[in-house]
Amino acid sequence: xxxxxxxxxxxxxxIVGVDDAEALTQWLLQQGEPAVHxxxxxxxxxxxxxxxxxxxxxxxxxxxxLLLASVLSAHV
Amino acid sequence: MNQTDxxxxxxxxxxxxxxxxxxxxxxxxxxxxxLELLNDLFRSVHTLxxxxxxxxxxxxERVVHAGEDLLxxxxxxxxxxxxxxxxxxxxxxxxxxxxxxxxxxxxxIEAGAEGRSIEHATALRSxxxxxxxxxxxxxxxxxAESGMTHAPAPPPDWLGHVDQAxxxxxxxxxxxxxxxxxxxxxxxEDPWRLASTAPGVQALHVGGRQPWPDANARTGWDCYQxxxxxxxxxxxxxxxLELHFRCVPEQVTFHVLAAVPVALKPLGPxxxxxxxxxxxxxxxxxxxxxxxxxxxxxxxxARRTLSRLTVSMDDAAQxxxxxxxxxxxxxxxxxxxxxxxxxxxxxxxxxxSAAVPATRSADDGSVTEPPVRADxxxxxxxxxxxxxxxxxxxxxxDLIGEMVVAKNSLPYLAQRAEEVFHQRELARxxxxxxxxxxxxxxxxxxxxxxxxxxxxxxxxxxxxxxxRDISRKLGKDVxxxxxxxxxEADKNVIEPLADPLIHVLRNSxxxxxxxxxxxxxxxxxxMGTIRIRAAQESDRVIIEIVDDGAGVDPARVRAKAVxxxxxxxxxxxxxxxxxxxxxxxxxxxxTAEAISDLSGRGVGMDVVRTAIERINGGVELGxxxxxxTTLRLSLPLSMAVTHVMVIESAGRRLGVPMDLIVETVxxxxxxxxxxKQARTTVLRGRxxxxxxxxxxxxxxxxxxxxxxxxxxxxxxRIGNQNVGxxxxxxxxxxxxxxxxxxGVLAGLVGFAGTALMGDGGVLMVLNPKELLT
Numbered sequence: 032x033x034x035x036x037x038x039x040x041x042x043x044x045x046i047v048g049v050d051d052a053e054a055l056t057q058w059l060l061q062q063g064e065p066a067v068h069x070x071x072x073x074x075x076x077x078x079x080x081x082x083x084x085x086x087x088x089x090x091x092x093x094x095x096x097l098l099l100a101s102v103l104s105a106h107v
Numbered sequence: 108m109n110q111t112d113x114x115x116x117x118x119x120x121x122x123x124x125x126x127x128x129x130x131x132x133x134x135x136x137x138x139x140x141x142l143e144l145l146n147d148l149f150r151s152v153h154t155l156x157x158x159x160x161x162x163x164x165x166x167x168e169r170v171v172h173a174g175e176d177l178l179x180x181x182x183x184x185x186x187x188x189x190x191x192x193x194x195x196x197x198x199x200x201x202x203x204x205x206x207x208x209x210x211x212x213x214x215x216i217e218a219g220a221e222g223r224s225i226e227h228a229t230a231l232r233s234x235x236x237x238x239x240x241x242x243x244x245x246x247x248x249x250x251a252e253s254g255m256t257h258a259p260a261p262p263p264d265w266l267g268h269v270d271q272a273x274x275x276x277x278x279x280x281x282x283x284x285x286x287x288x289x290x291x292x293x294x295x296e297d298p299w300r301l302a303s304t305a306p307g308v309q310a311l312h313v314g315g316r317q318p319w320p321d322a323n324a325r326t327g328w329d330c331y332q333x334x335x336x337x338x339x340x341x342x343x344x345x346x347x348l349e350l351h352f353r354c355v356p357e358q359v360t361f362h363v364l365a366a367v368p369v370a371l372k373p374l375g376p377x378x379x380x381x382x383x384x385x386x387x388x389x390x391x392x393x394x395x396x397x398x399x400x401x402x403x404x405x406x407x408x409a410r411r412t413l414s415r416l417t418v419s420m421d422d423a424a425q426x427x428x429x430x431x432x433x434x435x436x437x438x439x440x441x442x443x444x445x446x447x448x449x450x451x452x453x454x455x456x457x458x459x460s461a462a463v464p465a466t467r468s469a470d471d472g473s474v475t476e477p478p479v480r481a482d483x484x485x486x487x488x489x490x491x492x493x494x495x496x497x498x499x500x501x502x503x504x505d506l507i508g509e510m511v512v513a514k515n516s517l518p519y520l521a522q523r524a525e526e527v528f529h530q531r532e533l534a535r536x537x538x539x540x541x542x543x544x545x546x547x548x549x550x551x552x553x554x555x556x557x558x559x560x561x562x563x564x565x566x567x568x569x570x571x572x573x574x575r576d577i578s579r580k581l582g583k584d585v586x587x588x589x590x591x592x593x594x595e596a597d598k599n600v601i602e603p604l605a606d607p608l609i610h611v612l613r614n615s616x617x618x619x620x621x622x623x624x625x626x627x628x629x630x631x632x633x634m635g636t637i638r639i640r641a642a643q644e645s646d647r648v649i650i651e652i653v654d655d656g657a658g659v660d661p662a663r664v665r666a667k668a669v670x671x672x673x674x675x676x677x678x679x680x681x682x683x684x685x686x687x688x689x690x691x692x693x694x695x696x697x698t699a700e701a702i703s704d705l706s707g708r709g710v711g712m713d714v715v716r717t718a719i720e721r722i723n724g725g726v727e728l729g730x731x732x733x734x735x736t737t738l739r740l741s742l743p744l745s746m747a748v749t750h751v752m753v754i755e756s757a758g759r760r761l762g763v764p765m766d767l768i769v770e771t772v773x774x775x776x777x778x779x780x781x782x783k784q785a786r787t788t789v790l791r792g793r794x795x796x797x798x799x800x801x802x803x804x805x806x807x808x809x810x811x812x813x814x815x816x817x818x819x820x821x822x823x824r825i826g827n828q829n830v831g832x833x834x835x836x837x838x839x840x841x842x843x844x845x846x847x848x849x850g851v852l853a854g855l856v857g858f859a860g861t862a863l864m865g866d867g868g869v870l871m872v873l874n875p876k877e878l879l880t
Contacts, residue, residue: 049292056330077299078292082330085319098303102313 040066040091045073052078059086069094069103111214117158118211119494124155125204126568132193132200133571139188149178155203166216166224167206170199173231180235192234197572199227222316225286225360233356263362268312268338277309277340277364283348284360285337286316292331296355299335305351307343314338340364385416389450392416396443406439413446497598500558507551508844512863514548517541519866556745561601563641563650564592569605570612574637577616584623584634585616591641596648597745600722604650604742607715611652611738612637614711619656619736629733631655643744650740659730661687664696671695688730692716720876723766749845751862751872753838754821756800757808762843762862762872763832769824771837773817788820788831795822799833803878804857811835823875830879845872 034051035042036058043055059065059082067083070092075083083090083103093100131148138144152175159168174196180186202223209216265284287298302311316336320328341348345361352359392409395401414432435445517537525534567589578585620626620635627633638653661684668690669676679687690696694713716726724742751762752771772790779797780787786797797820801808810818810833820831843862848855859874 049297052292052330056328060325075299077287077297077301077333077335078331080299080313081315081333081335084313084315085328085330085334086325087319096303098308098311102311105312 037068040068041088042068042071043075043079044071047072047075047079049076049078052076052082055079056082056086059088062088064089066091068092069099072096072099075099114162114210114214116494117162118207120158121155121207121210122204124151124158125200125207127151128155128200129197129572130568132196133575135188136190136193136575142182145178145182145188149175149182152178164206164210164216166220167203167210169224170203170206170227170231173228173235174199177231177235186235195230195234199231202227226357229357229360232360263360265336265338265360266362268314268336277342280309280340280342280364281345281348282338282340282362282364283352284362285339285352285355286358286360287333287335287337287355288358289333291333291355298333298337301352301355302337302339305339305341305343306347307341308339309342310340312338381419385419386450388412388416389446393443393446393450396439396446401439406442409439410442413442417449500555504555504559507548507555509863511548511552511842511844514541514544515864516866517544556597559598559745560595561598562592563594563596563601563604563648564589566601566605566608567592567639567641570608570639573609573612574616577613578620581616582622583616583620585620586634586636588636588638590638594641594643594648595744596742600648600724600742600745603718603722604740607718607740608639608650608652610711610715615652615654615656615736619654619658621657644741646744648742648744650742652738652740653735655735658732658734658736659688659691659728660732661685664688664690668693668696685729688728691728692726723764749843749862749872751841751843751845751870752821753841753870754800754819754834755836755838756804756810756834757806758835759806760838760868760870761800762841762870763821763823763875764859764872765840767823767825767875769822769829772820772822772831773813773815774820774831775815775817776812777816779818786833790822790829790831793829795829795831797831797833798879801833803832825876825879830875832875841870843870843872 033043033045033047034055035044041055041058059067065086065088067088068091072094073096075094080099080102090103093103128148128151131144131151135141135144135148152171156168156171156175159171177186177192177196181188181192186192206216206220206224209220263284266282285298285302287296287301291298299313302313314336315334317334319334343351348359348361349356392413395405396409410432417432431449432445435441518541521534521537521541524530524537570589571587574585574587615637620637621629621631623633626635636655638651640651640653642649665679665682665687668674668687669679673690673693673696679690682690691712692715696711696713712726712728719726719740719742722742724740727739727741728736729739730736750765752765752768754761754763774788774790774797778788780789786799787794788797789795799810800806800821801810812818819834819837821834821837822829822831824830841864843864845860845862847860848858857874857878859872862870862872864870
């Protein structure tokens with residue numbers, strides 16, 4: 032389980048693979064104020080990144096990977 | 108010339124260029140060492156690029172520019188011409204043609220073009236990057252290479268995604284844009300991983316190629332359709348980056364950042380004013396110092412002003428100048444010299460435009476202007492050629508046609524003068540004048556015909572490409588030989604030829620030419636030949652399409668025709684082989700077992716024949732089984748003036764096209780044989796069926812005989828048969844300008860058109876073929 036869908040946010044942890052993109056999209060679309068926790072995320076698949084860029088959920092905790100954090104902060 | 112005219116001109120010229128490029132590409136493929144051909148090709152591409160530059164057609168220019176760079180390399184022998192290269196270039200040219208169509212339709216390029224244009228340009232440039240050259244030439248060219256790699260690329264628009272400050276912080280770095288293809292997620296690719304693990308990443312920007320969906324469009328949004336657009340600034344070398352992105356070279360575009368950032372920060376309004384003011388002050392000090400008889404105090408004041416101005420400039424060059432100022436002697440002349448030399452460079456508003464290209468070219472170190480610009484020389488000659496739109500020529504043609512008609516009324520006038528007014532003298536003078544006007548009108552007609560003449564090569568041009576593409580698709584080896592491309596004929600005759608000829612070529616390629624193995628087994632060279640030969644024979648243009656393929660099998664054609672119910676079996680058996688082969692012209696005929704995308708739908712040769720006959724041409728087919736097929740098209744040189752025979756039937760005057768008429772005879776009623784409703788007669792030992800024209804036209808009158816009891820019979824040739832038409836009177840031949848039936852008359856069957864006669868009457872011209880079949 033690399034994404035845990037919690038009440039307030041989705042926690043993306045470890046390596047998030049391509050298969051999670053669809054579920055994440057659906058979950059984000061259903062939320063009133065979608066938010067993601069990326070603090071424990073080591074790597075995102077490109078498709079998941081694209082979902083985050085497209086749907087712009089609030090990032091409660093930025094990822095440790097600075098490059099990823101900078102890309103997300105430029106957008107979200 | 109306003110913008111629309113300019114655009115029209117551009118479209119016309121661009122089309123010409125593309126056509127020339129298409130032909131030349133194929134020529135070069137055949138003979139890649141011919142430098143002249145290459146130069147010619149390059150020139151065409153270069154002209155096209157130049158034309159694009161006049162307008163804001165970025166996507167088009169980008170593709171053409173990439174093509175130009177590629178060809179420049181080929182021309183300089185640093186890149187080998189290959190069929191992969193030709194394919195890429197041909198694809199790019201096809202795409203350019205589409206863009207030009209768009210431009211013609213709407214005056215601009217539609218929004219979606221950007222992405223594809225980049226794809227094409229990248230495809231072309233990737234060939235450029237993977238340039239390999241023969242080892243022998245490498246040494247000799249190393250020097251030349253360093254001077255000219257490729258034309259300096261202006262900062263691409265995608266660089267705008269990245270913060271300018273980041274770009275400025277990494278001078279000399281490589282910027283690259285990585286556009287993963289849409290379906291990349293399905294291929295197991297992870298573009299983000301690829302991008303984030305690239306060597307030497309200094310800055311990275313990820314955006315959407317298309318804007319991200321807004322709140323309404325989100326529900327249907329496909330998250331597996333990759334829309335990422337990654338721009339990376341990297342300190343790694345190009346080869347390292349190329350290695351990293353080796354699996355997706357076509358999705359990556361490189362750009363070298365200028366050592367001094369190309370995009371200068373625009374000067375703020377305040378700063379601009381300040382610099383202008385400084386320049387004015389500087390100029391005032393110079394003017395002051397130039398005056399004669401200055402006292403020491405003034406010089407000192409000027410010196411102080413200049414020094415403060417220099418300090419305020421806050422510029423590296425000016426700081427150095429300030430140090431120099433200390434060493435300048437006290438005299439006014441020396442100070443003036445210094446002031447003139449160190450005039451603040453950045454203070455003029457021209458700074459932005461003047462400074463940027465200079466730094467840019469220095470950084471890329473490779474400004475390549477094509478060394479040969481022969482088109483400049485050709486431009487001087489081009490004023491001798493007028494480009495006139497076809498409508499204008501057609502209008503001229505119509506006017507001359509009317510003039511011919513008007514002129515033809517003079518003989519009637521002469522006749523009236525003589526018969527009604529008994530003015531024989533006047534009638535003679537009118538006739539003399541008529542002869543003069545007649546001569547001039549004929550010359551005029553001839554001259555306009557010449558203008559409308561077009562070499563048949565104009566149509567043949569595109570066949571090279573067609574044959575190449577289809578033969579590849581079919582796995583056949585075929586060469587196309589064109590002969591007599593200079594043969595000229597009227598534009599209206601040449602242009603409708605394109606489609607039928609394409610059809611014929613496809614047939615030859617699909618059914619005619621065999622596969623290489625089959626050909627070898629039959630003792631023929633593996634490469635098939637299709638020859639298109641054009642020649643003029645008196646007033647006809649003959650076009651022959653000859654292939655050395657399998658030929659048409661008469662037995663198979665007979666069987667198929669019977670099977671499809673096109674002719675009865677007993678009649679098929681009676682046909683000679685040559686006659687049987689002609690059956691392929693029957694509507695609905697097809698021998699292909701399976702319907703391919705090339706042929707086999709049964710809309711084959713009958714379409715060709717109809718199209719050719721529409722322009723008063725004829726088709727003949729000759730075929731030797733196993734040896735090949737020859738299709739012979741015979742076309743009129745011009746179809747503007749038609750010779751008709753004027754006849755009368757039931758009190759109506761009608762025209763019959765002269766080329767269909769075999770003879771006019773008078774047959775005694777006793778010689779007409781009646782068999783049930785059919786009437787026949789025997790002419791020169793052959794039975795000729797007779798049909799009454801009145802009956803065909805549903806006129807309720809019997810054909811009239813003359814005093815000797817003879818019927819007027821107009822024998823016309825329909826296909827291979829002679830048919831006699833019973834009419835009332837013959838009136839002789841006439842040259843007319845045939846106008847097709849238009850508007851409400853368009854659907855009228857049995858008539859070819861109308862013509863205005865000299866006496867103002869309208870002549871209906873029959874189409875006996877439609878009337879009788």
